[in-house]
Amino acid sequence: xxxxxxxxxxxxAVVGTGVIGALTAYYACLREPGLRILLVSHGSRVHxxxxxxxxxxxxxxxxxxQRELALRSTKLFDKLxxxxxxxxxxxxxxxxxxxxxxxxALDATLAxxxxxxxVDEEHRQALGQxxxxxxxxxxxxxxxxxxxxxxxxxxxxxxxxxxxxxxxxSMLAEGFRVTGIRRDGRRLxxxxxxxxxxxxxxxxxxxxPWALDGPVADAARARGARVKKVVAFHVLTPPPxxxxxxxxxxxxxxxxxxxxxxxxxxxxTSPDWDRDPDGPLTIGPHDRALALALLERHVPGFVPxxxxxxxxxxxxxPGHLPVVETAGDPDxxxxxxxxxxxxxxxxxxxxxxLTLLYGRTTAP
Ligand SMILES: Cc1cc2nc3c(=O)[nH]c(=O)nc-3n(C[C@H](O)[C@H](O)[C@H](O)COP(=O)(O)OP(=O)(O)OC[C@H]3O[C@@H](n4cnc5c(N)ncnc54)[C@H](O)[C@@H]3O)c2cc1C
Numbered sequence: 001x002x003x004x005x006x007x008x009x010x011x012x013a014v015v016g017t018g019v020i021g022a023l024t025a026y027y028a029c030l031r032e033p034g035l036r037i038l039l040v041s042h043g044s045r046v047h048x049x050x051x052x053x054x055x056x057x058x059x060x061x062x063x064x065x066q067r068e069l070a071l072r073s074t075k076l077f078d079k080l081x082x083x084x085x086x087x088x089x090x091x092x093x094x095x096x097x098x099x100x101x102x103x104x105a106l107d108a109t110l111a112x113x114x115x116x117x118x119v120d121e122e123h124r125q126a127l128g129q130x131x132x133x134x135x136x137x138x139x140x141x142x143x144x145x146x147x148x149x150x151x152x153x154x155x156x157x158x159x160x161x162x163x164x165x166x167x168x169x170s171m172l173a174e175g176f177r178v179t180g181i182r183r184d185g186r187r188l189x190x191x192x193x194x195x196x197x198x199x200x201x202x203x204x205x206x207x208x209p210w211a212l213d214g215p216v217a218d219a220a221r222a223r224g225a226r227v228k229k230v231v232a233f234h235v236l237t238p239p240p241x242x243x244x245x246x247x248x249x250x251x252x253x254x255x256x257x258x259x260x261x262x263x264x265x266x267x268x269t270s271p272d273w274d275r276d277p278d279g280p281l282t283i284g285p286h287d288r289a290l291a292l293a294l295l296e297r298h299v300p301g302f303v304p305x306x307x308x309x310x311x312x313x314x315x316x317x318p319g320h321l322p323v324v325e326t327a328g329d330p331d332x333x334x335x336x337x338x339x340x341x342x343x344x345x346x347x348x349x350x351x352x353x354l355t356l357l358y359g360r361t362t363a364p
Contacts, residue, residue: 010038013200017041018050020206022160023350036169042177052310053153057344067111076347088152093244116143132301209277209313216334219327229272233309235264
């Protein structure tokens, strides 16, 4: 294979142009302004899990490592907002329905030492206007936490890609499905399904739900990665301005106001494992039954409005802890395991991937 001016070798290939890949490429530009970056997607620019993501950014973690990632990501999101004004990101109040016996465990998941507080009767009445028929089981409590954030993952990724592609020497290869990455002397060869080849000195692979079918498939499997369906329903009734989110902690589900869309998003936990992102992915009757049962239990006034939604799959890793590590070559790093909440952790994951390749963290 002979390099041509348009094919490289680039300094860094980023395989995957979802939110993790886009952030990786953006941070790479900030660290090394002269870096020639090759962006690679097997589809169009932003078409995977990121394109359908609800963008809820809860400052929580199942364990200390995840809480650290969430805290770091929040700092980096705030920094991004300063660097790229106009990004869709806003703070909103968050309330929680949780078993009384689980309240202390919920507090333990909140990052940065924050704690929930009980919702008093007056506030509860007001929430009943927003969540019609609001019901909390006798063994449950309704709590408030510090405000959290909601962003626009697709718009963010698009904006970051624009920034990277505005740099001389950066390039986007769409429709290029990488089947393997192999070393050829001082460079890496990325081979596509059709036999074509691109070259780079280093590579970050952020393949989202395609982790099990591509250049890091073996490494991902070895770390226990699997693919699962993620479903977010639409509740077609407009949220009032400034509406809060409501998290059903014991159901791993939430209601998020989508004010620009004039609807609510009801995210549930699908039980459908091993769903190929290239296969037909639909919201099935069992998903709807789960969503209806949840609404009937807690917000019956929303039941008539449950209509359609968005569905895709994501890569889940054990303990929902993302994996960012080298894969088969010291110059190849994989960043996998969004586990249904990869948007909120994406900045810290991207930063970590570059630290493995270039050896230092970004300021601040
Ligand atoms: C319906 C839904 C709602 C969600 N809601 C939330 C939420 O509220 N909050 C939250 O934090 N997270 C949420 N998530 C999860 C979050 O969106 C994902 O974890 C995150 O977007 C994953 O980003 P990614 O960059 O890893 O993958 P993706 O966005 O899927 O991007 C993968 C990229 O890799 C490329 N690629 C893969 N394999 C290859 C290959 N072999 N060759 C070339 N290119 C390849 C693809 O073309 C694509 O560009 C949600 C997900 C879904 C589906």
